[in-house]
Amino acid sequence: xxxxxxxxxxxxxxxxxxxxxxxxxxxxxxxxxxxxxxxxxxxxxxxxxxxxxxxxxxxxxxxxxxxxxxxxxxxxxxxxxxxxxxxxxxxxxxxxxxxxxxxxxxxxxxxxxxxxxxxxxxxxxxxxxxxxxxxxxxxxxxxxxxxxxxxxxxxxxxxxxxxxxxxxxxxxxxxxxxxxxxxxxxxxxxxxxxxxxxxxxxxxxxxxxxxxxxxxxxxxxxxxxxxxxxxxxxxxxxxxxxxxxxxxxxxxxxxxxxxxxxxxxxxxxxxxxxxxxxxxxxxxxxxxxxxxxxxxxxxxxxxxxxxxxxxxxxxxxxx
Ligand code: MLT
Numbered sequence: 001x002x003x004x005x006x007x008x009x010x011x012x013x014x015x016x017x018x019x020x021x022x023x024x025x026x027x028x029x030x031x032x033x034x035x036x037x038x039x040x041x042x043x044x045x046x047x048x049x050x051x052x053x054x055x056x057x058x059x060x061x062x063x064x065x066x067x068x069x070x071x072x073x074x075x076x077x078x079x080x081x082x083x084x085x086x087x088x089x090x091x092x093x094x095x096x097x098x099x100x101x102x103x104x105x106x107x108x109x110x111x112x113x114x115x116x117x118x119x120x121x122x123x124x125x126x127x128x129x130x131x132x133x134x135x136x137x138x139x140x141x142x143x144x145x146x147x148x149x150x151x152x153x154x155x156x157x158x159x160x161x162x163x164x165x166x167x168x169x170x171x172x173x174x175x176x177x178x179x180x181x182x183x184x185x186x187x188x189x190x191x192x193x194x195x196x197x198x199x200x201x202x203x204x205x206x207x208x209x210x211x212x213x214x215x216x217x218x219x220x221x222x223x224x225x226x227x228x229x230x231x232x233x234x235x236x237x238x239x240x241x242x243x244x245x246x247x248x249x250x251x252x253x254x255x256x257x258x259x260x261x262x263x264x265x266x267x268x269x270x271x272x273x274x275x276x277x278x279x280x281x282x283x284x285x286x287x288x289x290x291x292x293x294x295x296x297x298x299x300x301x302x303x304x305x306x307x308x309x310x311x312x313x314x315x316x317x318x319x
Pocket of ligand 1: 034035038039040041069090092154155158159160161162182183184185
């Protein structure tokens with residue numbers, strides 16, 4: 001009997017390193033919990049492209065939208081922890097969600113193996129081209145004077161575009177009609193067509209339309225202007241210094257994914273972030289690359305704990 005247990009133990013022990021040594025032996029699914037074409041999808045596809053080269057297998061992006069991103073993250077969190085399903089989470093799914101979903105089926109601080117930070121994404125206050133305001137102060141004045149006329153797009157309760165506009169709206173003192181979408185990719189289409197009035201969204205989704213003059217950018221909520229949008233004033237310059245927020249997008253694997261596999265994924269992400277063309281694509285869209293100390297799963301895990309602690313009181317106060 002003892003020999004059998006020993007034999008089984010040695011086979012099991014062998015499985016770990018062997019599994020990791022052959023990983024990945026087939027394509028890997030990266031769940032993006034919002035519609036295609038939005039900021040999380042954009043960041044995911046840019047880093048996944050280079051990660052696929054490093055790993056020698058295709059990382060296939062699967063868009064699973066709903067409930068501010070928590071539908072896709074729940075599905076990914078509950079998938080097999082064999083390294084063949086990973087996910088692109090963000091400040092909403094792994095920061096705001098616990099405060100906004102009483103029955104959230106995952107704990108951002110416990111139910112994942114953090115892989116690494118992909119990109120910081122400063123938030124902009126943007127509006128339809130015909131919005132009757134020439135600057136942020138005029139925009140805020142119009143919002144306050146027309147509370148029943150304006151509508152604001154977002155990507156579901158707890159999405160970055162929801163939580164950051166909850167903050168903006170509460171600081172301004174307004175409660176607009178909120179219009180939910182499966183992602184800020186589709187929401188942006190309606191902003192361009194004038195179906196919705198304004199949005200708080202991540203820069204990587206907006207640079208192209210702002211440069212094309214299809215929408216208006218009133219301010220960027222970061223301490224400094226973005227090199228990608230040098231003409232867009234900061235909220236501080238525009239008269240609203242209290243509104244400063246940058247979102248982030250990061251890769252996670254399900255809890256229990258073998259450590260060697262998580263390390264292989266983290267290393268592939270680092271290589272993508274060090275690849276000049278990949279960096280250039282993220283930077284030209286206004287992405288902020290993680291510094292050396294902000295890389296890897298350990299840093300991300302500690303950061304998520306701080307983010308949940310930071311956003312929970314803010315969002316509960318605004319309920
Ligand atoms: C998206 O990719 O659509 C956004 O990240 C959604 C959001 O969080 O606003």
